[in-house]
Amino acid sequence: MARIFVVGSGVVGTATGKGFLHAGHKVTFIDVDERRLEVLRSEGLDAHSRLDLRAEPSSFVFLTLPTPNVGHAYDLSAFEAGTASVGESLRESYESHIVVVRSTVPPGTAESLVQPLLEKHSGRTTGEGFTVASNPEFLRAASAVEDFRHPWMTVVASRSARTRERLGELLQPFGGDLRFFENPAEAELVKCAHNIYNATKISFWNEMWLVSQELGLDLDPIAQTVARSAEGSVNPLYGIRGGAPYGGVCLPKDTQGFLGLADSIGLHMPLLKAVVEVNDQLAGAVGERSGTPVTSAV
Missing domain, CATH: 4.10.280 (MYOD Basic-Helix-Loop-Helix Domain, subunit B)
Structure with a gap:
C-alpha cells in the first residue's frame, strides 16, 4: 500500500485519488476550497486544507492543480501556489517524496518551474528529500473515475530511474499501455499534443460538416466511412x-x-x-x- 497525497481536488484530483483508494492505497486530498473539502468529507474521504508530511513515510504527492488559460497563455498562478505549499511541507519532512506533475502544463514546467519552487521552499535540492516526475492525465470529465481505473495510456517521465520504476510499479496494475520518458518535458508535450490533436480533429470534421450542409449531404455516414478508409485514421503511425x-x-x-x-x-x-x-x-x-x-x- 502506497501513501498518496493529491494536491488539488477538482475533477482530475478527485478521480485520481478515488482511483488509488479503490486500488487499496492510503489517500489524502488537499484543497484550498472549503466547500470542496466538505463534499469530500461527506463521502468519507480524508481531506484537508494543508499538506502535512511531518509524520508521513515516503510518499507520492500528485499535483492536480488548475492550469486555465488567459487568452493565449496558461495561468499557472494556482499551480505555482500549490507547488510552493508542497515545498514548505517538504521542509518539515525527514523522508524522501516523489512529487508528480499530473496537471496539464506547458512543456518544461516540471524542471523550469516545479523543481526550482520545491527547492526554494523546502531548502533542499532535487534528489535530496524529493524527486520530480511527470504523469499527465488522460481523463474525460464525464467518466474521469472510470478512465483512471481503466487507462488506455499511461505516461511516466523523470530524470531519476528509480522514480520512474516506483511510479511504474504504482500505476502498472491499472493496465493500459505504459510508456516511460527520461525528460519530463517529453511527457508534458505528449499531453498538450494529445489535446490539441483532438481539438484539431473536431474542427476538421466541423469544417467538413459546413461543406456537407452547403452541398445538401448527410455528413454522418461519410465521416464514419472515412474513419475506416483514411490511413491517417486506421494507422496510428501514419504522418507522425x-x-x-x-x-x-x-x-x-x-x-x-x-x-x-x-x-x-x-x-x-x-x-x-x-x-x-x-x-x-x-x-x-x-x-x-x-x-x-x-x-x-x-
Whole structure:
C-alpha cells in the first residue's frame, strides 16, 4: 500500500485519488476550497486544507492543480501556489517524496518551474528529500473515475530511474499501455499534443460538416466511412514523422482543389487553408536546410 497525497481536488484530483483508494492505497486530498473539502468529507474521504508530511513515510504527492488559460497563455498562478505549499511541507519532512506533475502544463514546467519552487521552499535540492516526475492525465470529465481505473495510456517521465520504476510499479496494475520518458518535458508535450490533436480533429470534421450542409449531404455516414478508409485514421503511425511535408500527387492536388471548391460555393475553410500553408512553409524550410527543394515527401 502506497501513501498518496493529491494536491488539488477538482475533477482530475478527485478521480485520481478515488482511483488509488479503490486500488487499496492510503489517500489524502488537499484543497484550498472549503466547500470542496466538505463534499469530500461527506463521502468519507480524508481531506484537508494543508499538506502535512511531518509524520508521513515516503510518499507520492500528485499535483492536480488548475492550469486555465488567459487568452493565449496558461495561468499557472494556482499551480505555482500549490507547488510552493508542497515545498514548505517538504521542509518539515525527514523522508524522501516523489512529487508528480499530473496537471496539464506547458512543456518544461516540471524542471523550469516545479523543481526550482520545491527547492526554494523546502531548502533542499532535487534528489535530496524529493524527486520530480511527470504523469499527465488522460481523463474525460464525464467518466474521469472510470478512465483512471481503466487507462488506455499511461505516461511516466523523470530524470531519476528509480522514480520512474516506483511510479511504474504504482500505476502498472491499472493496465493500459505504459510508456516511460527520461525528460519530463517529453511527457508534458505528449499531453498538450494529445489535446490539441483532438481539438484539431473536431474542427476538421466541423469544417467538413459546413461543406456537407452547403452541398445538401448527410455528413454522418461519410465521416464514419472515412474513419475506416483514411490511413491517417486506421494507422496510428501514419504522418507522425516530423520534418516531412506531404507531397506526391494526391494530397497536394486535393487540398488545393478542395479550397477552390469551397470558394465556388462561398465557403471559407480556414483549417484546410492553414494545412496547405503549413505544408508549404515546412517544405521551404526543409529544402533550405538540406539545400534541396522538397516537393514530394510523404
